[in-house]
Amino acid sequence: MEAMCAAAAAASEAGSPWFFNPCLVLSEAPRWVEGVWITLHLTALALVFGFVLALPMACARAARAPVVDTLVRGYVYVFRGSPLLVQLFLIYYGLAQFGFVRDSLLWPVLRDAWWCCLIAFTLNSAAYQTEILRGALVATAKGDREACAALGMSPWLAARRVLIPGALRRALPQLGNETVFMLHGSAIASLVTIQDILGVGRLVNGRYYVVYEGLLTAAALYMALTWLVVWGVARLERRYLRHLAR
Amino acid sequence: MEALIGAGPLLLQGFWVTVSVAVLALALASVLGALAAAARLGGGPVGRGAAAAYSTVVRGIPDLVTILIIYFAGQRLVNALAGAVGLEGVDVSAYAAGVLAIGFIYGAYLAETFRGAWLAVPRGQIEAGVALGLSRSRLLWRIAAPQLMRHALPGYANVWQVLVKSTAVVSVIGLSDLVGLALKVGRRERDPFTFMLAVLVAYLLITAVSGWALARAEKRLARGT
Numbered sequence: 001m002e003a004m005c006a007a008a009a010a011a012s013e014a015g016s017p018w019f020f021n022p023c024l025v026l027s028e029a030p031r032w033v034e035g036v037w038i039t040l041h042l043t044a045l046a047l048v049f050g051f052v053l054a055l056p057m058a059c060a061r062a063a064r065a066p067v068v069d070t071l072v073r074g075y076v077y078v079f080r081g082s083p084l085l086v087q088l089f090l091i092y093y094g095l096a097q098f099g100f101v102r103d104s105l106l107w108p109v110l111r112d113a114w115w116c117c118l119i120a121f122t123l124n125s126a127a128y129q130t131e132i133l134r135g136a137l138v139a140t141a142k143g144d145r146e147a148c149a150a151l152g153m154s155p156w157l158a159a160r161r162v163l164i165p166g167a168l169r170r171a172l173p174q175l176g177n178e179t180v181f182m183l184h185g186s187a188i189a190s191l192v193t194i195q196d197i198l199g200v201g202r203l204v205n206g207r208y209y210v211v212y213e214g215l216l217t218a219a220a221l222y223m224a225l226t227w228l229v230v231w232g233v234a235r236l237e238r239r240y241l242r243h244l245a246r
Numbered sequence: 247m248e249a250l251i252g253a254g255p256l257l258l259q260g261f262w263v264t265v266s267v268a269v270l271a272l273a274l275a276s277v278l279g280a281l282a283a284a285a286r287l288g289g290g291p292v293g294r295g296a297a298a299a300y301s302t303v304v305r306g307i308p309d310l311v312t313i314l315i316i317y318f319a320g321q322r323l324v325n326a327l328a329g330a331v332g333l334e335g336v337d338v339s340a341y342a343a344g345v346l347a348i349g350f351i352y353g354a355y356l357a358e359t360f361r362g363a364w365l366a367v368p369r370g371q372i373e374a375g376v377a378l379g380l381s382r383s384r385l386l387w388r389i390a391a392p393q394l395m396r397h398a399l400p401g402y403a404n405v406w407q408v409l410v411k412s413t414a415v416v417s418v419i420g421l422s423d424l425v426g427l428a429l430k431v432g433r434r435e436r437d438p439f440t441f442m443l444a445v446l447v448a449y450l451l452i453t454a455v456s457g458w459a460l461a462r463a464e465k466r467l468a469r470g471t
């Protein structure tokens with residue numbers, strides 16, 4: 001291993017532009033594992049918290065609740081209409097300038113880049129998931145509602161037992177897309193010092209003065225995770241959307 | 247606030263950089279998308295394989311990573327090639343790399359849009375054109391293209407909206423776009439919040455205006471249906 005790495009380093013120093021030194025990647029293995037964990041952790045938490053925020057907002061929009069509907073529409077419009085990076089910068093660089101933020105109890109949270117990422121990603125994902133869930137709720141078959149009414153279900157019971165489970169099934173493919181979108185979007189966390197997959201890639205590049213090793217490894221890891229998500233969603237679809245299978 | 251107004255002309259420059267990167271990238275993406283769709287539909291096994299690989303790779307990697315790879319690895323390759331033929335190293339411009347990368351990424355998405363639109367044109371119409379003895383190019387322009395545009399526009403509009411937002415990351419490779427300039431000046435003026443908020447509003451403006459224009463175009467192309 002050592003000898004191989006020395007040979008690789010020599011070839012690399014000779015300046016072959018095509019050369020990819022796997023030793024640089026392998027020698028940082030623990031960092032890569034850590035990076036994958038940070039990416040997955042951030043993405044998963046943002047999706048889950050986003051979902052928790054999105055579900056009531058989607059119900060309010062689907063039910064056309066007065067005032068709330070308008071507010072939620074505004075929220076969704078702002079967060080879907082602007083880049084995630086700008087939202088992150090607004091929270092990470094922007095909030096810190098206000099004295100009342102620095103004096104507040106939340107400052108230990110807002111000072112931390114990781115939390116800023118989680119907040120930005122959650123708010124962003126909540127907006128996208130609201131739209132997805134709203135569409136799925138609105139698409140509920142008329143017969144479903146009528147059956148609920150005929151059985152004397154209260155609106156809350158109908159929502160819990162029939163309307164929301166049905167909507168979640170219909171939303172499954174788009175929620176899968178949102179998962180991939182968030183996984184990819186989370187790469188910008190590396191721009192605010194987080195050592196996620198891309199962060200480690202850039203660190204490796206910087207430390208060894210190389211170009212390909214860090215970035216291509218990061219790309220390969222993201223691709224593998226994307227395939228994992230796509231495969232997982234396909235499995236879920238096979239299970240929960242069996243009635244639509246061709 | 248005064249700092250923001252004072253920086254107005256500079257930010258306007260950044261705004262134009264952002265918009266021009268987006269528009270040029272869309273043009274490149276359209277060309278690449280059309281090529282990939284054509285390869286996918288009738289390119290033989292090699293063409294189909296290449297188009298499928300293009301789409302899989304691009305969709306699997308975050309935009310930011312693709313942009314960094316194209317910029318840094320592209321620089322390295324260009325230098326190596328220049329060195330091989332005995333020239334001095336050339337600087338790859340961040341602007342060109344940004345346009346290239348974003349066009350490359352969204353070409354893969356447009357390929358799907360174009361392919362779907364082509365498949366949505368009823369076969370009978372193409373056959374009718376052939377039966378009338380139209381040449382290939384006339385068939386394409388007079389029969390297929392108007393319907394292609396109609397079917398492709400909703401997807402095209404979608405891709406444009408996503409593409410515009412993805413231009414925010416080009417500041418990472420040192421381009422003085424709206425985000426990069428606003429962050430730099432905002433931090434210097436100790437007021438990044440106001441500057442970033444202005445950027446957010448600018449992006450909302452772009453998406454709103456282009457959304458409105460595209461909805462109109464959609465209506466126009468769909469007239470008579």
